[in-house]
Amino acid sequence: xxxxxxxxxxxxxxxxxxxxxxxKLDLDKWEKLEALRKSLQSDTENxxxxxxxxxxxxGIHKKDGTDSSKLEKKAGEITLKIKSQSxxxxxxxxxxxxxxSSIPNLIDEDVPEGKDEEDNLExxxxxxPRNFNFTPKDHLELGSQLGGIDMESGVxxxxxxxxxxxxxxxxLQRSLINFMIDIHTKEHSYEEVYVPYVxxxxxxxxxxxxxxxxxxxxxxQGKENFYLASTAEVPVTNLFRDxxxxxxxxxxxxxxxxxxxxxxxxxxxxxxxxIMRLHQFEKVELVQxxxxxxxxxxxxxLTGHAEEILKRLELPYRVVTLCSGDIGFSAAKTYDIEVWxxxxxxxxxxxxxxxxxxxxxxxxxARWKNPSSNKTELLHTLNGSGLALSRTVLAIMENxxxxxxxxxxxxxxxxxxxxxxxxx
RNA sequence: GGAGAGGUGGCUGAGUGGUUGAAAGCGCUCCCCUGCUAAGGGAGUAUAGGAUAAUCUCCUAUCGAGGGUUCGAAUCCCUCUCUCUCCGCCA
Numbered sequence: 001x002x003x004x005x006x007x008x009x010x011x012x013x014x015x016x017x018x019x020x021x022x023x024k025l026d027l028d029k030w031e032k033l034e035a036l037r038k039s040l041q042s043d044t045e046n047x048x049x050x051x052x053x054x055x056x057x058x059g060i061h062k063k064d065g066t067d068s069s070k071l072e073k074k075a076g077e078i079t080l081k082i083k084s085q086s087x088x089x090x091x092x093x094x095x096x097x098x099x100x101s102s103i104p105n106l107i108d109e110d111v112p113e114g115k116d117e118e119d120n121l122e123x124x125x126x127x128x129p130r131n132f133n134f135t136p137k138d139h140l141e142l143g144s145q146l147g148g149i150d151m152e153s154g155v156x157x158x159x160x161x162x163x164x165x166x167x168x169x170x171x172l173q174r175s176l177i178n179f180m181i182d183i184h185t186k187e188h189s190y191e192e193v194y195v196p197y198v199x200x201x202x203x204x205x206x207x208x209x210x211x212x213x214x215x216x217x218x219x220x221q222g223k224e225n226f227y228l229a230s231t232a233e234v235p236v237t238n239l240f241r242d243x244x245x246x247x248x249x250x251x252x253x254x255x256x257x258x259x260x261x262x263x264x265x266x267x268x269x270x271x272x273x274x275i276m277r278l279h280q281f282e283k284v285e286l287v288q289x290x291x292x293x294x295x296x297x298x299x300x301x302l303t304g305h306a307e308e309i310l311k312r313l314e315l316p317y318r319v320v321t322l323c324s325g326d327i328g329f330s331a332a333k334t335y336d337i338e339v340w341x342x343x344x345x346x347x348x349x350x351x352x353x354x355x356x357x358x359x360x361x362x363x364x365x366a367r368w369k370n371p372s373s374n375k376t377e378l379l380h381t382l383n384g385s386g387l388a389l390s391r392t393v394l395a396i397m398e399n400x401x402x403x404x405x406x407x408x409x410x411x412x413x414x415x416x417x418x419x420x421x422x423x424x
Numbered sequence: 425g426g427a428g429a430g431g432u433g434g435c436u437g438a439g440u441g442g443u444u445g446a447a448a449g450c451g452c453u454c455c456c457c458u459g460c461u462a463a464g465g466g467a468g469u470a471u472a473g474g475a476u477a478a479u480c481u482c483c484u485a486u487c488g489a490g491g492g493u494u495c496g497a498a499u500c501c502c503u504c505u506c507u508c509u510c511c512g513c514c515a
Contacts (some may be wrong), residue, residue: 048485071433
Protein backbone atom coordinates (compact mmCIF):
# COMPACT_ATOMS: atom_id res chain seq x y z
CA UNK A 1 0.00 0.00 0.00
CA UNK A 2 1.17 3.45 -0.85
CA UNK A 3 2.11 5.92 1.80
CA UNK A 4 -0.88 8.22 1.69
CA UNK A 5 1.08 11.01 3.27
CA UNK A 6 3.32 11.00 0.26
CA UNK A 7 0.31 11.13 -2.02
CA UNK A 8 -1.03 14.12 -0.14
CA UNK A 9 2.24 15.93 0.05
CA UNK A 10 3.50 15.39 -3.44
CA UNK A 11 0.76 13.96 -5.64
CA UNK A 12 2.51 14.88 -8.85
CA UNK A 13 5.59 12.79 -8.25
CA UNK A 14 3.42 9.83 -7.28
CA UNK A 15 1.36 10.18 -10.44
CA UNK A 16 4.51 10.49 -12.56
CA UNK A 17 6.10 7.49 -10.94
CA UNK A 18 3.04 5.33 -11.46
CA UNK A 19 2.73 6.52 -15.02
CA UNK A 20 6.06 4.88 -15.77
CA UNK A 21 4.51 1.51 -15.12
CA UNK A 22 1.53 2.40 -17.22
CA UNK A 23 -0.75 2.96 -14.26
CA LYS A 24 -2.94 5.98 -14.52
CA LEU A 25 -3.77 7.29 -11.10
CA ASP A 26 -7.09 9.08 -11.11
CA LEU A 27 -6.02 11.88 -8.87
CA ASP A 28 -9.25 13.79 -9.38
CA LYS A 29 -11.30 10.91 -8.14
CA TRP A 30 -9.12 10.45 -5.14
CA GLU A 31 -9.09 14.11 -4.21
CA LYS A 32 -12.85 14.30 -4.49
CA LEU A 33 -13.37 11.24 -2.36
CA GLU A 34 -10.79 12.42 0.12
CA ALA A 35 -12.37 15.88 0.45
CA LEU A 36 -15.77 14.32 0.94
CA ARG A 37 -14.39 11.92 3.48
CA LYS A 38 -12.63 14.64 5.38
CA SER A 39 -15.63 16.88 5.77
CA LEU A 40 -17.99 14.06 6.63
CA GLN A 41 -15.58 12.46 9.00
CA SER A 42 -14.56 15.53 10.94
CA ASP A 43 -18.23 16.47 11.10
CA THR A 44 -19.17 13.12 12.58
CA GLU A 45 -16.24 13.20 14.91
CA ASN A 46 -17.28 16.57 16.24
CA UNK A 47 -20.76 15.30 16.87
CA UNK A 48 -19.32 12.24 18.51
CA UNK A 49 -17.21 14.44 20.77
CA UNK A 50 -20.28 16.39 21.78
CA UNK A 51 -22.20 13.20 22.42
CA UNK A 52 -19.41 11.79 24.53
CA UNK A 53 -19.41 14.96 26.59
CA UNK A 54 -23.15 14.84 27.17
CA UNK A 55 -23.07 11.16 28.00
CA UNK A 56 -20.49 11.83 30.62
CA UNK A 57 -22.67 14.50 32.15
CA UNK A 58 -25.64 12.17 32.16
CA GLY A 59 -23.53 9.66 33.99
CA ILE A 60 -22.75 12.22 36.67
CA HIS A 61 -26.41 13.16 37.02
CA LYS A 62 -27.38 9.52 37.39
CA LYS A 63 -24.85 9.06 40.10
CA ASP A 64 -26.11 12.12 41.95
CA GLY A 65 -29.69 11.12 41.34
CA THR A 66 -30.47 14.42 39.65
CA ASP A 67 -32.61 14.88 36.59
CA SER A 68 -31.00 14.36 33.19
CA SER A 69 -33.96 13.91 30.89
CA LYS A 70 -33.22 17.07 28.90
CA LEU A 71 -29.68 15.95 28.23
CA GLU A 72 -30.86 12.50 27.29
CA LYS A 73 -33.24 13.92 24.74
CA LYS A 74 -30.53 16.03 23.19
CA ALA A 75 -28.13 13.10 23.14
CA GLY A 76 -30.75 11.01 21.42
CA GLU A 77 -31.00 13.56 18.66
CA ILE A 78 -27.27 13.67 18.17
CA THR A 79 -27.10 9.89 18.06
CA LEU A 80 -29.62 9.85 15.24
CA LYS A 81 -27.66 12.43 13.31
CA ILE A 82 -24.46 10.50 13.74
CA LYS A 83 -26.09 7.35 12.51
CA SER A 84 -27.39 8.91 9.34
CA GLN A 85 -24.08 10.60 8.71
CA SER A 86 -22.19 7.34 9.15
CA UNK A 87 -24.40 5.81 6.52
CA UNK A 88 -23.13 8.40 4.07
CA UNK A 89 -19.56 8.02 5.21
CA UNK A 90 -19.10 4.28 5.12
CA UNK A 91 -19.46 3.79 1.34
CA UNK A 92 -16.96 6.59 0.83
CA UNK A 93 -14.50 4.93 3.16
CA UNK A 94 -15.01 1.70 1.28
CA UNK A 95 -14.41 3.39 -2.07
CA UNK A 96 -11.26 5.02 -0.76
CA UNK A 97 -10.08 1.73 0.60
CA UNK A 98 -10.58 -0.09 -2.67
CA UNK A 99 -9.03 2.76 -4.57
CA UNK A 100 -5.91 2.89 -2.48
CA SER A 101 -5.36 -0.84 -2.19
CA SER A 102 -5.45 -1.15 -5.98
CA ILE A 103 -2.61 1.30 -6.52
CA PRO A 104 0.68 -0.47 -7.28
CA ASN A 105 3.94 0.29 -5.54
CA LEU A 106 6.17 3.15 -6.59
CA ILE A 107 9.20 2.05 -8.54
CA ASP A 108 12.77 2.88 -7.68
CA GLU A 109 14.61 5.67 -9.45
CA ASP A 110 17.00 3.28 -11.14
CA VAL A 111 14.35 1.04 -12.67
CA PRO A 112 14.66 1.37 -16.45
CA GLU A 113 11.65 2.79 -18.22
CA GLY A 114 9.99 0.56 -20.73
CA LYS A 115 6.81 -1.04 -21.94
CA ASP A 116 7.21 -4.78 -21.64
CA GLU A 117 9.76 -7.53 -21.25
CA GLU A 118 11.52 -6.42 -24.44
CA ASP A 119 12.70 -3.37 -22.53
CA ASN A 120 14.18 -5.21 -19.58
CA LEU A 121 17.80 -4.34 -19.02
CA GLU A 122 20.45 -7.05 -19.08
CA UNK A 123 22.84 -6.53 -16.18
CA UNK A 124 25.23 -9.44 -16.43
CA UNK A 125 25.61 -12.93 -17.75
CA UNK A 126 27.30 -15.93 -16.23
CA UNK A 127 28.59 -19.01 -17.99
CA UNK A 128 28.44 -19.66 -21.70
CA PRO A 129 25.75 -21.53 -23.58
CA ARG A 130 27.16 -24.87 -24.53
CA ASN A 131 28.08 -25.71 -28.10
CA PHE A 132 26.46 -28.99 -28.96
CA ASN A 133 28.17 -31.25 -31.45
CA PHE A 134 24.78 -32.81 -32.10
CA THR A 135 21.29 -31.43 -32.38
CA PRO A 136 20.02 -30.94 -28.84
CA LYS A 137 16.55 -32.12 -28.00
CA ASP A 138 14.02 -30.23 -25.93
CA HIS A 139 13.26 -31.41 -22.42
CA LEU A 140 9.94 -32.95 -23.32
CA GLU A 141 11.46 -35.16 -25.97
CA LEU A 142 14.23 -36.15 -23.60
CA GLY A 143 11.80 -36.75 -20.77
CA SER A 144 9.44 -38.80 -22.86
CA GLN A 145 12.30 -40.99 -24.05
CA LEU A 146 13.46 -41.50 -20.50
CA GLY A 147 9.95 -42.18 -19.38
CA GLY A 148 10.41 -39.48 -16.77
CA ILE A 149 7.93 -36.89 -17.97
CA ASP A 150 4.37 -38.14 -18.26
CA MET A 151 2.12 -35.39 -19.52
CA GLU A 152 -0.72 -37.77 -20.34
CA SER A 153 -1.10 -38.95 -16.79
CA GLY A 154 -1.09 -35.37 -15.56
CA VAL A 155 -3.92 -34.59 -17.94
CA UNK A 156 -5.80 -37.73 -16.96
CA UNK A 157 -5.50 -37.18 -13.23
CA UNK A 158 -6.20 -33.49 -13.31
CA UNK A 159 -5.98 -31.66 -16.60
CA UNK A 160 -3.79 -29.59 -18.86
CA UNK A 161 -0.66 -28.06 -17.31
CA UNK A 162 -0.36 -30.78 -14.71
CA UNK A 163 2.45 -33.30 -14.92
CA UNK A 164 3.67 -36.58 -13.51
CA UNK A 165 7.40 -37.10 -13.09
CA UNK A 166 8.73 -40.60 -12.78
CA UNK A 167 11.78 -42.24 -11.33
CA UNK A 168 15.02 -40.39 -11.91
CA UNK A 169 13.39 -37.11 -12.81
CA UNK A 170 11.24 -37.12 -9.70
CA UNK A 171 14.37 -37.90 -7.71
CA LEU A 172 16.30 -35.19 -9.52
CA GLN A 173 13.73 -32.63 -8.44
CA ARG A 174 13.78 -33.86 -4.87
CA SER A 175 17.57 -33.78 -4.71
CA LEU A 176 17.54 -30.25 -6.06
CA ILE A 177 15.22 -29.17 -3.27
CA ASN A 178 17.59 -30.50 -0.65
CA PHE A 179 20.60 -29.05 -2.41
CA MET A 180 19.10 -25.59 -2.58
CA ILE A 181 17.74 -25.53 0.95
CA ASP A 182 21.07 -26.75 2.33
CA ILE A 183 23.03 -23.99 0.64
CA HIS A 184 20.62 -21.28 1.72
CA THR A 185 20.45 -22.43 5.30
CA LYS A 186 24.06 -23.47 5.83
CA GLU A 187 25.84 -20.87 3.74
CA HIS A 188 23.44 -17.99 3.30
CA SER A 189 22.06 -18.14 6.85
CA TYR A 190 18.38 -18.49 6.10
CA GLU A 191 16.14 -20.32 8.50
CA GLU A 192 14.13 -23.11 6.97
CA VAL A 193 10.36 -22.95 7.44
CA TYR A 194 7.43 -25.17 6.66
CA VAL A 195 4.18 -23.30 6.06
CA PRO A 196 0.57 -23.83 4.99
CA TYR A 197 -0.06 -24.12 1.28
CA VAL A 198 -3.59 -22.88 1.75
CA UNK A 199 -3.78 -19.20 2.61
CA UNK A 200 -6.58 -16.82 3.48
CA UNK A 201 -7.53 -13.58 1.80
CA UNK A 202 -5.89 -11.43 4.48
CA UNK A 203 -2.54 -13.01 3.69
CA UNK A 204 -3.06 -12.54 -0.02
CA UNK A 205 -3.99 -8.94 0.53
CA UNK A 206 -0.87 -8.44 2.58
CA UNK A 207 1.51 -9.46 -0.15
CA UNK A 208 -0.58 -7.79 -2.87
CA UNK A 209 -2.14 -10.70 -4.78
CA UNK A 210 -5.53 -9.43 -3.69
CA UNK A 211 -7.69 -7.57 -4.47
CA UNK A 212 -6.44 -7.14 -8.03
CA UNK A 213 -5.21 -10.53 -9.12
CA UNK A 214 -7.76 -13.00 -7.92
CA UNK A 215 -8.02 -14.57 -11.40
CA UNK A 216 -4.45 -15.87 -11.05
CA UNK A 217 -5.36 -17.92 -8.00
CA UNK A 218 -7.11 -21.18 -7.29
CA UNK A 219 -9.87 -20.53 -4.81
CA UNK A 220 -11.12 -23.30 -2.59
CA GLN A 221 -14.79 -24.04 -2.30
CA GLY A 222 -16.65 -23.94 0.94
CA LYS A 223 -14.41 -21.93 3.16
CA GLU A 224 -15.16 -18.47 1.90
CA ASN A 225 -11.66 -17.02 1.88
CA PHE A 226 -9.23 -19.90 1.31
CA TYR A 227 -6.91 -20.07 -1.67
CA LEU A 228 -4.03 -22.26 -2.79
CA ALA A 229 -0.82 -20.30 -2.38
CA SER A 230 0.60 -19.14 -5.69
CA THR A 231 4.02 -18.75 -4.12
CA ALA A 232 5.61 -19.27 -0.71
CA GLU A 233 6.03 -15.51 -0.64
CA VAL A 234 2.45 -15.33 0.61
CA PRO A 235 2.59 -17.57 3.69
CA VAL A 236 6.20 -16.77 4.56
CA THR A 237 6.02 -12.99 4.28
CA ASN A 238 2.82 -13.07 6.27
CA LEU A 239 4.78 -14.51 9.16
CA PHE A 240 5.57 -10.86 9.80
CA ARG A 241 1.99 -9.67 9.60
CA ASP A 242 0.75 -7.80 12.66
CA UNK A 243 4.10 -8.10 14.34
CA UNK A 244 6.56 -5.71 15.83
CA UNK A 245 9.99 -7.29 15.47
CA UNK A 246 12.88 -6.61 17.74
CA UNK A 247 15.79 -5.00 15.93
CA UNK A 248 17.97 -7.85 17.15
CA UNK A 249 16.01 -10.33 15.09
CA UNK A 250 16.75 -8.41 11.88
CA UNK A 251 17.43 -9.19 9.18
CA UNK A 252 14.90 -12.02 9.33
CA UNK A 253 15.64 -14.53 6.59
CA UNK A 254 13.57 -17.56 5.67
CA UNK A 255 14.02 -20.26 3.08
CA UNK A 256 11.03 -22.37 2.24
CA UNK A 257 10.13 -25.12 -0.17
CA UNK A 258 6.50 -25.29 -1.25
CA UNK A 259 4.42 -26.23 -4.22
CA UNK A 260 2.94 -23.25 -6.03
CA UNK A 261 -0.48 -23.19 -7.63
CA UNK A 262 -1.28 -20.74 -10.38
CA UNK A 263 -4.29 -20.64 -12.61
CA UNK A 264 -2.20 -19.10 -15.41
CA UNK A 265 -5.26 -17.29 -16.64
CA UNK A 266 -4.34 -15.32 -19.72
CA UNK A 267 -1.43 -17.54 -20.70
CA UNK A 268 -3.35 -19.67 -23.18
CA UNK A 269 -1.05 -20.87 -25.89
CA UNK A 270 2.07 -19.88 -23.97
CA UNK A 271 4.62 -22.58 -23.17
CA UNK A 272 2.14 -25.34 -23.77
CA UNK A 273 4.82 -27.97 -24.19
CA UNK A 274 6.34 -29.79 -21.27
CA ILE A 275 6.99 -28.48 -17.81
CA MET A 276 7.86 -24.86 -18.52
CA ARG A 277 4.54 -23.53 -17.32
CA LEU A 278 2.38 -25.58 -14.98
CA HIS A 279 -0.57 -25.02 -12.71
CA GLN A 280 1.38 -26.76 -9.98
CA PHE A 281 5.13 -26.53 -9.54
CA GLU A 282 7.70 -26.66 -6.75
CA LYS A 283 9.79 -23.75 -5.67
CA VAL A 284 12.35 -22.88 -3.04
CA GLU A 285 11.68 -19.36 -1.94
CA LEU A 286 13.84 -16.86 -0.09
CA VAL A 287 12.15 -14.19 2.02
CA GLN A 288 13.73 -11.39 3.98
CA UNK A 289 12.46 -8.68 6.31
CA UNK A 290 14.98 -5.95 6.95
CA UNK A 291 15.37 -2.42 8.27
CA UNK A 292 14.52 0.19 5.66
CA UNK A 293 18.09 1.33 5.27
CA UNK A 294 19.23 -2.20 4.45
CA UNK A 295 16.84 -3.21 1.72
CA UNK A 296 18.97 -2.05 -1.21
CA UNK A 297 21.89 -4.21 -0.21
CA UNK A 298 19.55 -7.00 0.79
CA UNK A 299 18.15 -7.18 -2.73
CA UNK A 300 21.64 -7.49 -4.21
CA UNK A 301 22.51 -10.10 -1.65
CA LEU A 302 19.36 -12.12 -2.12
CA THR A 303 19.75 -12.09 -5.89
CA GLY A 304 23.30 -13.29 -5.39
CA HIS A 305 22.01 -16.16 -3.27
CA ALA A 306 19.77 -17.32 -6.08
CA GLU A 307 22.55 -16.88 -8.64
CA GLU A 308 24.84 -18.99 -6.52
CA ILE A 309 22.63 -22.01 -7.09
CA LEU A 310 22.84 -21.62 -10.84
CA LYS A 311 26.58 -21.12 -10.71
CA ARG A 312 27.10 -24.29 -8.75
CA LEU A 313 24.83 -26.19 -11.08
CA GLU A 314 26.95 -24.84 -13.94
CA LEU A 315 23.90 -23.45 -15.69
CA PRO A 316 24.43 -20.38 -17.89
CA TYR A 317 22.20 -17.49 -16.94
CA ARG A 318 21.76 -13.78 -17.09
CA VAL A 319 20.33 -11.22 -14.74
CA VAL A 320 17.97 -8.54 -15.99
CA THR A 321 16.36 -5.59 -14.29
CA LEU A 322 12.68 -5.55 -15.01
CA CYS A 323 11.61 -2.36 -16.71
CA SER A 324 8.86 -0.12 -15.40
CA GLY A 325 6.25 -1.75 -17.62
CA ASP A 326 7.07 -5.33 -16.70
CA ILE A 327 7.55 -5.06 -12.95
CA GLY A 328 4.99 -6.59 -10.61
CA PHE A 329 2.27 -4.80 -8.67
CA SER A 330 3.93 -4.84 -5.26
CA ALA A 331 7.58 -4.50 -6.24
CA ALA A 332 9.71 -1.37 -6.23
CA LYS A 333 12.50 -3.10 -8.07
CA THR A 334 12.91 -6.59 -9.49
CA TYR A 335 15.78 -8.62 -10.89
CA ASP A 336 14.83 -11.60 -12.97
CA ILE A 337 17.35 -14.37 -13.30
CA GLU A 338 17.02 -16.18 -16.59
CA VAL A 339 18.55 -19.53 -17.35
CA TRP A 340 19.75 -20.62 -20.77
CA UNK A 341 17.33 -22.92 -22.56
CA UNK A 342 19.07 -24.57 -25.54
CA UNK A 343 15.90 -25.74 -27.28
CA UNK A 344 14.55 -22.21 -27.34
CA UNK A 345 17.92 -20.65 -27.90
CA UNK A 346 17.22 -18.03 -25.30
CA UNK A 347 17.18 -17.21 -21.61
CA UNK A 348 14.01 -17.90 -19.62
CA UNK A 349 13.01 -16.76 -16.17
CA UNK A 350 13.95 -19.12 -13.38
CA UNK A 351 13.93 -16.68 -10.48
CA UNK A 352 12.47 -13.31 -9.70
CA UNK A 353 13.97 -11.26 -6.87
CA UNK A 354 12.16 -8.19 -5.62
CA UNK A 355 12.39 -5.42 -3.10
CA UNK A 356 8.94 -4.38 -1.94
CA UNK A 357 10.21 -1.71 0.41
CA UNK A 358 7.42 -0.88 2.86
CA UNK A 359 4.59 -1.63 0.42
CA UNK A 360 3.72 -5.08 1.72
CA UNK A 361 4.65 -4.14 5.27
CA UNK A 362 2.13 -1.31 5.28
CA UNK A 363 -0.57 -3.65 4.02
CA UNK A 364 0.15 -6.25 6.65
CA UNK A 365 1.35 -4.04 9.50
CA ALA A 366 4.77 -5.65 9.63
CA ARG A 367 6.88 -3.44 11.82
CA TRP A 368 10.00 -3.29 13.90
CA LYS A 369 11.04 -1.28 16.91
CA ASN A 370 13.82 1.11 16.07
CA PRO A 371 15.89 1.41 19.23
CA SER A 372 17.52 4.66 18.18
CA SER A 373 14.23 6.49 17.64
CA ASN A 374 12.30 4.22 20.00
CA LYS A 375 9.54 4.13 17.40
CA THR A 376 7.85 1.34 15.55
CA GLU A 377 8.67 1.60 11.88
CA LEU A 378 7.63 -0.38 8.84
CA LEU A 379 9.86 -3.22 7.77
CA HIS A 380 11.08 -3.65 4.24
CA THR A 381 10.28 -7.02 2.73
CA LEU A 382 12.00 -8.86 -0.10
CA ASN A 383 11.78 -12.19 -1.75
CA GLY A 384 13.14 -14.24 -4.59
CA SER A 385 12.99 -17.72 -5.97
CA GLY A 386 15.96 -19.76 -5.13
CA LEU A 387 14.96 -21.45 -7.51
CA ALA A 388 11.86 -22.63 -9.35
CA LEU A 389 12.26 -26.39 -9.42
CA SER A 390 10.54 -27.56 -12.58
CA ARG A 391 12.46 -25.04 -14.63
CA THR A 392 15.69 -26.09 -12.96
CA VAL A 393 14.96 -29.70 -13.85
CA LEU A 394 14.16 -28.59 -17.37
CA ALA A 395 17.37 -26.57 -17.62
CA ILE A 396 19.55 -29.40 -16.35
CA MET A 397 17.95 -31.84 -18.76
CA GLU A 398 18.50 -29.64 -21.75
CA ASN A 399 21.91 -28.23 -20.87
CA UNK A 400 23.38 -31.51 -19.64
CA UNK A 401 21.92 -33.83 -22.24
CA UNK A 402 24.24 -36.22 -24.01
CA UNK A 403 24.13 -37.39 -27.56
CA UNK A 404 22.52 -40.67 -26.58
CA UNK A 405 19.71 -38.94 -24.73
CA UNK A 406 21.13 -39.54 -21.28
CA UNK A 407 21.57 -36.66 -18.90
CA UNK A 408 24.69 -35.88 -16.93
CA UNK A 409 24.21 -34.71 -13.36
CA UNK A 410 26.01 -31.52 -12.34
CA UNK A 411 28.99 -32.30 -10.16
CA UNK A 412 27.63 -30.63 -6.99
CA UNK A 413 24.42 -32.54 -7.19
CA UNK A 414 25.81 -36.04 -7.50
CA UNK A 415 25.91 -36.80 -3.82
CA UNK A 416 22.37 -35.53 -3.42
CA UNK A 417 21.16 -37.42 -6.46
CA UNK A 418 23.16 -40.53 -5.78
CA UNK A 419 24.58 -41.00 -9.25
CA UNK A 420 26.35 -39.06 -11.98
CA UNK A 421 23.85 -39.48 -14.76
CA UNK A 422 20.37 -40.36 -15.79
CA UNK A 423 20.77 -43.15 -18.30
CA UNK A 424 18.86 -43.08 -21.55
C1' G B 425 -18.33 -33.60 14.58
C1' G B 426 -20.52 -33.06 20.06
C1' A B 427 -20.05 -30.41 25.09
C1' G B 428 -17.95 -26.64 27.90
C1' A B 429 -14.47 -22.43 28.97
C1' G B 430 -12.19 -18.32 27.13
C1' G B 431 -9.86 -14.12 23.63
C1' U B 432 -8.24 -7.08 27.51
C1' G B 433 -1.85 -2.79 26.11
C1' G B 434 5.30 -5.53 24.76
C1' C B 435 3.94 -9.60 28.54
C1' U B 436 1.04 -11.29 33.08
C1' G B 437 -3.61 -9.88 34.71
C1' A B 438 -8.06 -6.76 37.10
C1' G B 439 -12.38 -4.93 35.37
C1' U B 440 -20.33 -7.25 34.20
C1' G B 441 -23.47 -0.50 31.69
C1' G B 442 -21.30 5.86 33.33
C1' U B 443 -15.36 11.14 33.78
C1' U B 444 -11.98 3.21 31.95
C1' G B 445 -7.62 4.02 26.72
C1' A B 446 -8.43 0.80 30.42
C1' A B 447 -6.20 -0.91 37.96
C1' A B 448 -1.94 -3.66 39.49
C1' G B 449 2.49 -6.18 38.41
C1' C B 450 6.52 -7.34 35.03
C1' G B 451 9.45 -5.43 31.18
C1' C B 452 11.44 -1.01 28.90
C1' U B 453 13.08 4.50 28.85
C1' C B 454 14.58 8.84 31.51
C1' C B 455 15.65 11.29 36.17
C1' C B 456 16.98 11.27 41.54
C1' C B 457 19.48 8.83 45.61
C1' U B 458 23.65 5.52 47.22
C1' G B 459 31.59 5.76 47.37
C1' C B 460 30.80 0.81 44.28
C1' U B 461 27.28 -3.18 44.27
C1' A B 462 22.50 -4.64 46.17
C1' A B 463 18.31 -1.93 46.94
C1' G B 464 15.15 2.47 46.94
C1' G B 465 12.30 6.97 45.09
C1' G B 466 10.01 9.75 40.94
C1' A B 467 8.29 10.43 35.85
C1' G B 468 7.14 8.24 31.37
C1' U B 469 5.92 3.98 28.24
C1' A B 470 -0.16 1.38 22.54
C1' U B 471 -1.80 1.96 17.45
C1' A B 472 -4.37 4.49 13.59
C1' G B 473 -6.93 8.74 11.65
C1' G B 474 -7.93 13.90 11.96
C1' A B 475 -7.44 19.45 13.53
C1' U B 476 -2.65 22.66 13.41
C1' A B 477 2.64 25.59 9.69
C1' A B 478 4.42 22.52 13.51
C1' U B 479 4.70 20.90 18.75
C1' C B 480 3.75 20.62 24.18
C1' U B 481 -1.82 20.42 22.52
C1' C B 482 -6.87 18.98 21.15
C1' C B 483 -10.56 15.56 18.89
C1' U B 484 -12.09 10.53 17.06
C1' A B 485 -11.60 5.28 16.78
C1' U B 486 -9.60 0.70 18.66
C1' C B 487 -10.38 -4.40 24.94
C1' G B 488 -10.60 -11.28 18.68
C1' A B 489 -14.00 -9.47 14.03
C1' G B 490 -18.71 -7.64 12.43
C1' G B 491 -23.67 -6.18 13.63
C1' G B 492 -27.40 -4.73 17.49
C1' U B 493 -29.57 -2.57 22.26
C1' U B 494 -28.59 2.24 24.99
C1' C B 495 -28.00 9.16 26.05
C1' G B 496 -23.61 6.00 27.15
C1' A B 497 -20.69 -0.79 25.91
C1' A B 498 -14.37 -3.95 27.47
C1' U B 499 -18.98 -4.91 30.31
C1' C B 500 -25.77 -6.76 27.70
C1' C B 501 -27.74 -9.40 22.88
C1' C B 502 -26.77 -11.78 17.87
C1' U B 503 -23.41 -13.74 14.05
C1' C B 504 -18.56 -15.15 12.82
C1' U B 505 -13.58 -16.41 14.10
C1' C B 506 -9.55 -18.26 16.95
C1' U B 507 -7.52 -20.71 21.43
C1' C B 508 -7.98 -24.22 25.49
C1' U B 509 -10.31 -28.71 28.06
C1' C B 510 -13.25 -33.24 27.58
C1' C B 511 -15.57 -36.82 24.16
C1' G B 512 -15.71 -38.86 19.11
C1' C B 513 -12.93 -39.65 14.55
C1' C B 514 -8.22 -39.91 12.32
C1' A B 515 -2.50 -39.64 8.98
